[in-house]
Structure formats: structure tokens, C-alpha cells
Amino acid sequence: MGEKQNIxxxxxxSGIGRASALRMAKSHHVIVADRDGDxxxxxxxxxxxxxxxxxxxxxxxxxxxxxxxxKAQIESNIGPVLSAFFAAGIFIRGVTxxxxxxxxxxxxxxxxxxTFLCCQAVIPDMIAANKGAIVNMSSDFxxxxxxxxxxYMAAKSAIYSLxxxxxxxxxxxxxxxxxxxxGPIDTPILKSGRTEAEYxxxxxxxxxxxxxxxxxxxxxxxAVLDFLLSERSAYMTGxxxxxxxxxxxx
Amino acid sequence: xETMIVTGAGSGIGAALTRRLLDENYxxxxxxxxPGDLAGANDENLDFCELDVRDADAMSAAxxxxxxxxxxxxxxxxxxxxxHTRPFLDVTEDExxxxxxxxxxxxxxxxxxxxPQMLEQKSGSILLFASSIARRGAAESAAYAATKGGxxxxxRAIALDHARAGxxxxxxxxxxxxxxxxxxxxxxxxxxxxxxxxxxxxxxxPEDMLGTALFLLSxxxxxxxxxxxxxxxxxxxx
Numbered sequence: 403m404g405e406k407q408n409i410x411x412x413x414x415x416s417g418i419g420r421a422s423a424l425r426m427a428k429s430h431h432v433i434v435a436d437r438d439g440d441x442x443x444x445x446x447x448x449x450x451x452x453x454x455x456x457x458x459x460x461x462x463x464x465x466x467x468x469x470x471x472x473k474a475q476i477e478s479n480i481g482p483v484l485s486a487f488f489a490a491g492i493f494i495r496g497v498t499x500x501x502x503x504x505x506x507x508x509x510x511x512x513x514x515x516x517t518f519l520c521c522q523a524v525i526p527d528m529i530a531a532n533k534g535a536i537v538n539m540s541s542d543f544x545x546x547x548x549x550x551x552x553x554y555m556a557a558k559s560a561i562y563s564l565x566x567x568x569x570x571x572x573x574x575x576x577x578x579x580x581x582x583x584x585g586p587i588d589t590p591i592l593k594s595g596r597t598e599a600e601y602x603x604x605x606x607x608x609x610x611x612x613x614x615x616x617x618x619x620x621x622x623x624x625a626v627l628d629f630l631l632s633e634r635s636a637y638m639t640g641x642x643x644x645x646x647x648x649x650x651x652x
Numbered sequence: 653x654e655t656m657i658v659t660g661a662g663s664g665i666g667a668a669l670t671r672r673l674l675d676e677n678y679x680x681x682x683x684x685x686x687p688g689d690l691a692g693a694n695d696e697n698l699d700f701c702e703l704d705v706r707d708a709d710a711m712s713a714a715x716x717x718x719x720x721x722x723x724x725x726x727x728x729x730x731x732x733x734x735x736h737t738r739p740f741l742d743v744t745e746d747e748x749x750x751x752x753x754x755x756x757x758x759x760x761x762x763x764x765x766x767x768p769q770m771l772e773q774k775s776g777s778i779l780l781f782a783s784s785i786a787r788r789g790a791a792e793s794a795a796y797a798a799t800k801g802g803x804x805x806x807x808r809a810i811a812l813d814h815a816r817a818g819x820x821x822x823x824x825x826x827x828x829x830x831x832x833x834x835x836x837x838x839x840x841x842x843x844x845x846x847x848x849x850x851x852x853x854x855x856x857x858p859e860d861m862l863g864t865a866l867f868l869l870s871x872x873x874x875x876x877x878x879x880x881x882x883x884x885x886x887x888x889x890x
Contacts, residue, residue, distance in 0.1 A: 566889045569851065569886050569889065570851055570886060570889075573851030573852050573853065573885075573886050574851070574853065576852075578852075585875075587875075612815075613811065613812050613815035613816070613877065613878065614815045614816070614820075614875065614877060615815065615816045618875040619875070622874050622875035623875070625872045625873070625874070626872075626873070626876065628872075629863075629864075629867045629872065632863070633863070634863025634864065634866070634867060635863060635864060635867075635883075636860065636863070637852065637856055637860035637861075637883050637884070637885050638864065638881075638882070638883050638884075638885075639851060639852060639885065639886040640851070640886045640889040641881065641882050641883075641889070643876065643879065643881060644876070644879050645873075645875040645876045646875065646876075646879075647815070647875050647877065648811050648812060648815050648877045648878040651808040651811065651812075651878035651879065651880075652880075
């Protein structure tokens with residue numbers, strides 16, 4: 403929809419980030435950024451094979467120098483970024499009383515600081531253009547709760563709040579910021595920390611417990627991302643949309 | 653060709669949505685007590701049904717008519733509502749009842765008229781229009797606020813009750829939008845002065861709601877159900 407843009411997607415080597423990169427590359431140039439540079443290269447090859455254009459970049463979003471280097475590389479080789487989806491994330495399970503400080507810090511660095519640094523990197527381009535759309539990856543767990551996920555819940559709530567703050571601060575510059583809050587989606591993050599057998603069982607449990615009766619697919623989240631980056635949502639900012647099969651309604 | 657049903661289709665967001673759905677090549681069964689903005693609209697895919705959302709039989713008949721024409725109801729958008737501002741202590745029982753019966757019960761009855769066909773199809777997308785007032789409240793708007801809060805609950809209930817049947821239900825909550833509804837309660841200047849309170853710097857136009865409405869009604873939103881999507885220029889962030 404609309405003119406061809408440069409769209410930056412972090413965490414784009416796998417899961418929802420990857421599905422979003424593949425979808426957006428049908429009509430835009432996608433910068434496929436991921437800590438896993440090889441994985442980013444593979445997604446980029448897939449895009450090119452399908453007739454699109456993309457650039458792979460290895461980045462550690464928790465490291466300011468790495469994020470700034472990514473931005474400099476984009477600036478000199480590609481151009482301004484007026485559309486971005488920050489999806490990089492990990493999951494480390496941990497009961498609150500026993501979460502090691504290092505795990506906590508890593509969750510906060512990648513999710514919260516990473517999203518902050520990436521937003522800071524692209525907003526100047528958007529201010530200059532008086533136009534921009536940012537989507538940050540939050541989660542149903544910004545609102546609802548499960549045991550054993552304190553760090554993830556705190557991180558995703560923080561991303562939602564950060565997104566609202568950016569939405570308010572930069573609305574006068576015509577920059578929109580919204581959040582995605584997926585429910586259970588068939589991705590590596592959902593599988594992480596589970597054996598194949600455990601994941602098979604978990605998938606069944608999700609299908610049984612979700613109102614819609616099945617696990618979501620990354621492509622179904624990518625469709626919402628596309629909507630939020632497009633002019634179809636031009637009057638929406640500071641909002642969160644939950645593609646979650648009805649897991650959470652609020 | 654598939655049918656989309658729109659209540660409150662004669663004015664405001666309902667009329668804009670009806671026109672857009674026609675552009676998108678749907679057959680539209682447009683319901684309202686008065687054709688309003690659709691009067692004189694000449695489109696072979698538009699069937700205007702003069703009915704009141706408090707009249708369950710009329711709505712069932714309109715659904716049967718649409719099914720006879722296209723065989724499939726793709727979606728229902730409920731826009732029909734009234735909004736009269738009044739200081740709380742001056743709200744009469746009649747006013748309360750008319751808000752409740754049109755805005756809330758009328759929404760229920762419209763959904764009930766359409767659901768049997770959707771259940772038979774094992775598909776369908778329902779979009780209920782609430783309002784940012786459902787969450788934020790507003791002065792001198794008790795009856796309206798109560799009905800729109802009720803729509804949130806109703807929408808979630810429909811989503812839960814029929815998710816396994818392949819039917820999705822979502823809610824769209826507009827912020828202040830230039831339609832006859834607020835214009836009935838305030839001057840044009842006062843309406844447009846609201847822009848000062850809106851981060852994106854302008855009040856909504858009916859067209860601002862259509863991208864979201866079409867998205868939610870379509871299969872693009874296949875994993876989105878029971879959600880309330882707020883289209884308000886950033887005026888309300890919860």
C-alpha cells in the first residue's frame with residue numbers, strides 16, 4: 403500500500419519478525435536486522451528469490467554502538483527509514499524469586515533498552531520528513547499474567563508504556579507509534595525452553611484453551627503489522643492491537 | 653459477491669462505511685430508519701432496508717433477503733446509535749431507555765439476526781462500534797457512556813461464544829469524529845476546537861475509521877477477535 407519505502411525490522415531472522423519481513427518486502431525495501439547475521443542473510447535471500455529487495459544487517463539491539471552503526475550503515479547505503487518494526491526479543495523463563503540478576507538485565511536490555519535505542523535511531527529521519535510509523539513488539543503479557551514470566555511481563559509492559567510516550571511526544575511531527583500485543587503464536591520464542599515433545603503438548607493445550615481453538619501463525623501477526631504501518635491506520639497512535647485468538651480482551 | 657450489513661447506514665460513519673464497502677465490491681444491506689446520506693444513491697449492489705434496530709423481525713427479514721441475493725453474509729457492522737448530552741440529574745427515564753434500547757439492545761438484536769446465518773456458514777466477522785467515551789467517560793453523557801461500555805462487554809461475549817464456530821467479533825472505538833452525532837450536541841466551532849486536545853492535531857473524519865473497519869471485517873484480521881481498537885488520534889491511550 404502506498405509508495406515503496408525502506409522498512410527496518412529487527413528480530414527479522416525468525417518468527418514474527420521474519421514473517422513481517424517477507425510480507426512487507428512484497429511492496430517495500432526491507433532492512434532485515436537481527437543479532438543472527440546469518441539468519442538475516444537467509445531471510446534476505448528468500449526475499450530476493452521472491453522478487454523483492456532487502457538488506458541484511460547484523461545488530462545487537464541492546465548495544466547502543468551496534469544500533470548506531472546499523473543506522474549509519476542504513477543512512478549511507480539505503481536512505482531514510484520512515485517505517486520501522488522493532489520485534490527483537492527473547493524469552494527466559496524464571497520464577498520471580500529465583501531470577502538471576504543477569505537474566506533480568508538481559509531481558510531488559512534486549513526488549514526495553516533495545517526498543518528505546520532503535521526508536522531513538524530512526525526518529526530523527528522521521529522528524530526530518532515530518533512523517534513516520536513505528537510499531538513496537540509488546541505482548542498480551544503487557545496486560546495479563548502467567549506464572550514464571552516476570553521479566554518478560556515487565557519488559558513487555560515497559561515497551562507498551564514506552565510506545566505510548568513516543569506516540570504523545572512525536573504526534574506533532576506526524577510520527578505514529580503503536581504496539582503489537584500478540585497472544586500465543588507458533589514461533590521459536592513460544593518453543594524456547596521446551597523440548598519437541600513439550601512443545602507439541604503445549605500447542606495442543608493452547609489450541610484447547612484459546613477461544614479461537616488454534617495457535618496463531620506469524621503471518622497473521624504480520625498482517626496486523628502491515629495495517630499499523632500503513633495509511634489505513636493513519637488516525638491511530640499510542641494503541642496496542644492484540645492478535646491473540648481471544649486470549650485477552652480488555 | 654458477498655454481503656456486508658451496516659446498521660446506522662444513513663449517516664456519519666455508517667454511511668461512509670457503506671460507500672466504501674460498495675467500492676470494495678461488496679453487496680451492502682444498509683439498515684437505518686431513514687436513508688439520510690444514502691438517499692438517491694444509485695448502486696445495484698446497495699439494498700437500503702428502512703428498519704429500526706429495535707425491530708428483530710425486520711432485521712431477520714433483511715438478513716433473509718440478503719442471503720437470498722448473495723448466499724453469504726461476510727460481515728456485520730453496527731453503527732446505529734443515538735447520543736444526547738444531558739446533565740446527569742436531568743436524564744429522564746425515557747431518554748435512558750431510548751439510549752439503551754437503540755445503542756445496546758439494538759446492537760444485540762442485530763447480532764442475533766445475523767448470527768444464525770454466520771453459524772451456518774461457519775464464518776463471519778462482526779464489528780461493533782463503541783466509543784472512546786466507553787473507557788474515558790464524558791460529562792453529561794451518562795446514558796451514552798453506559799451503552800458504549802455495554803457494547804465492549806457485548807462484543808467480547810460474542811467473540812467468546814462463537815470463536816469456535818469461525819466467527820470473529822471486534823469493537824472499534826472512535827474518538828470524537830465529525831458526524832451528525834456530536835454536531836447534535838455542540839457547535840461546529842466547539843467540535844473542531846477539540847483538535848487542541850488530540851495529539852495528532854485534528855478531530856476524526858468518518859473516513860479515518862474506514863481503514864480499521866475494513867481491516868477488522870476482513871480475513872486479514874484472522875487471529876484478532878474480542879479486541880477493542882481505538883481510533884482516536886492518540887486522544888486516549890487505554
